[in-house]
Amino acid sequence: MAGKRYAILGDIHGNLEALTAVLADAKEQGATDYVCVGDLVGYNANPAETLQRVRELGVICVRGNHDHYVAHDELARDFHPLAANVVDWTRMQIGEDNIAFLRALSMKRMVNGFLLVHSTLDMPEKWGYVFDELEAESSFSYQSTSVCFHGHTHQPVIFEKSGTVARLNTLRVIITLGKKYFINVGSVGQPRDGDPRASYGLYDLAGRVVELRRVVYDVASAQRHIRAAGLPERLAVRLATGI
DSSP, X not given: OTTOEEEEEOOOTTOHHHHHHHHHHHHHTTOOEEEEOSOOSSSSSOHHHHHHHHHHHTOEEOOOHHHHHHHSOOOOTTSOHHHHHHHHHHHHHHHHHHHHHHHHOOSEEEETTEEEESSOSSSGGGTOOXXXXXXXXXXXXXXXXXXXXXXXXXXXEEEEEESEEEEESOSEEEOOXXXXXXXXXXXXXXXXXXXXXXXXXXXXXXXXXXXXXXXXXXXXXXXXXXXXXXXXXHXXXXXXXXX
């Protein structure tokens, strides 16, 4: 649709400071609509406020693994103890209405001709990670659209399939007919690629351009909130290093 410019958010993880900065940048960039590839909660200290912002803005979301385990009384066997402890804490912070909201999120979703998923399209409920071309290939086999956005690894990257799968050494790509793109928009709330700035994507539908952007935010404030909430110190420290 002409004029549509989507801000693609992911792995916000209750980091209100990072979300606020990203939304401000997206507005400056002319974003008209907002979507999220999951993990609204977990790790950071403001899950309720984050959910409030996302819901007020009408962000179209899919379910991430943290969203799933917060909303379902299941043992998170694949979680590091740090993450599992914050799941329990988050469940107590957000209230039943937000738990119901998270529970209702679908695993994958079509939006205006492109797909959203948290992990992979082949087995989204298994929460598999995609770090390389081989892992991307499995998801491409289930991709019916030119573009699919995902998250989960907290590392922004663009995979392109044109016969073979290639990892592109760029943060900006023109969507070319006949090719498919599996694009990780990185993490708003807990980057893990060595860059502490918040990460998100912009998709200009008319121009067929996807750009992965980085935004400086108030890391120190997010750290203070983590410590004040009594969450593990490791969660505060890693925000400053992006790992």
